[in-house]
Amino acid sequence: MAVRVAIAGASGYAGGEALRLLLAHPGVEIGALTGNSNAGQRLGTLQPHLLPLADRVLAPTTPEALSGHDVVFLALPHGQSAAVAEQLGPDVLVIDMGADFRLKDPADWERFYGSAHAGTWPYGLPELPGGRAALEGSKRIAVPGCYPTAASLALVPAYAAGLVENEAVVVAASGTSGAGKAPKAHLLGSEVMGSMSPYGVGGGHRHTPEMMQNLGAAAGEPVTVSFTPTLAPMPRGILATCSAKAREGVGAESVRAAYEKAYADEPFVRLLPEGQWPATGAVYGSNAVQIQVAYDPAAHRVIAISALDNLTKGTAGGAVQSMNIALGLDESTGLSTIGVAP
Ligand SMILES: NC(=O)C1=CN([C@@H]2O[C@H](COP(=O)(O)OP(=O)(O)OC[C@H]3O[C@@H](n4cnc5c(N)ncnc54)[C@H](OP(=O)(O)O)[C@@H]3O)[C@@H](O)[C@H]2O)C=CC1
Numbered sequence: 001m002a003v004r005v006a007i008a009g010a011s012g013y014a015g016g017e018a019l020r021l022l023l024a025h026p027g028v029e030i031g032a033l034t035g036n037s038n039a040g041q042r043l044g045t046l047q048p049h050l051l052p053l054a055d056r057v058l059a060p061t062t063p064e065a066l067s068g069h070d071v072v073f074l075a076l077p078h079g080q081s082a083a084v085a086e087q088l089g090p091d092v093l094v095i096d097m098g099a100d101f102r103l104k105d106p107a108d109w110e111r112f113y114g115s116a117h118a119g120t121w122p123y124g125l126p127e128l129p130g131g132r133a134a135l136e137g138s139k140r141i142a143v144p145g146c147y148p149t150a151a152s153l154a155l156v157p158a159y160a161a162g163l164v165e166n167e168a169v170v171v172a173a174s175g176t177s178g179a180g181k182a183p184k185a186h187l188l189g190s191e192v193m194g195s196m197s198p199y200g201v202g203g204g205h206r207h208t209p210e211m212m213q214n215l216g217a218a219a220g221e222p223v224t225v226s227f228t229p230t231l232a233p234m235p236r237g238i239l240a241t242c243s244a245k246a247r248e249g250v251g252a253e254s255v256r257a258a259y260e261k262a263y264a265d266e267p268f269v270r271l272l273p274e275g276q277w278p279a280t281g282a283v284y285g286s287n288a289v290q291i292q293v294a295y296d297p298a299a300h301r302v303i304a305i306s307a308l309d310n311l312t313k314g315t316a317g318g319a320v321q322s323m324n325i326a327l328g329l330d331e332s333t334g335l336s337t338i339g340v341a342p
């Protein structure tokens, strides 16, 4: 029998991507769709690419609208999920695509988000060590941020295998949809098109503690991360270039072997053949992640590069993958590794 799914925040980018994927999921029936300022609008005017749902009208995001579902996806701004989630029963699978329940340390949350910490839920990145076990049968899932997904998949194998020192550098370029649909001054079309620019430089980006949490868990000791995000003139995609100093005795062969072992059986993570490099264009609209790793003998550093679609594996695809595990379905149901090109 199909599970009945509601989407809160169906007018936004993350909610829209969840709907795009769930429309192709054979085990799902799409129930309530809610919005905030766009409640009362037809979905067809807000998400014209979701043709089968064009005549559905958005309800306001209320407990009444979201009740009576097996699964509720929350695609709301930071800080809005906790109040909605606590109105949903313990038997409902609640999947938060926002940040509210990702961090374990309340001090990290307060420092980077500036409000009281709502709590910590099982983390929706199955590829982490122990990641699947944490999701099986769970009724609450915190979907990772898009940059932490990219950086963690790039560097966790190196930390889990003890290949690198505990200071990582991550420089990542993101497409503009990462910033959401609401208008923002730094996202004016004429200024973004044809230009790349950094932001959140100097340790200020809120995804930094999330990366440190994931890499520290893999290493078994604290890892610091220097993270610099950049905005790239493309709608979707993240290319994360990550590096850390290699430990004594580490070389190209041991690095390659660790990554081959880590990703041999992963359905969505593809370690590319040597000499081929990840590209955002190759994972557009798919749940796949491309990874390549290299050892730089002069700098004695491990360089790991990942490419993913921020809205798919970086948000809604990761959410559906985690939902599948929580419900005991095949993890890949409704998800594709086939991109769109050119
Ligand atoms: N975009 C991305 O690549 C990623 C996004 N996420 C997370 O997903 C969540 C949604 O992001 P995204 O879709 O990009 O953002 P959008 O701005 O595109 O969408 C936000 C959604 O939240 C609704 N909303 C706005 N304010 C409120 C409120 N006060 N109460 C209830 N609903 C509200 C909006 O409704 P309406 O339009 O009707 O006002 C809209 O449906 C965020 O937490 C974001 O961090 C996570 C990873 C990556």
Ligand SMILES: CC(=O)N[C@@H](CCC(=O)OP(=O)(O)O)C(=O)O
Pocket (backbone or CB within 6 Å): 097, 098, 099, 144, 145, 146, 147, 174, 175, 176, 177, 178, 179, 180, 229, 231
């Ligand atoms: C390009 C861009 O602006 N990206 C967003 C990250 C999007 C994401 O993953 O988000 P959440 O933590 O908000 O869920 C940013 O840097 O704020």
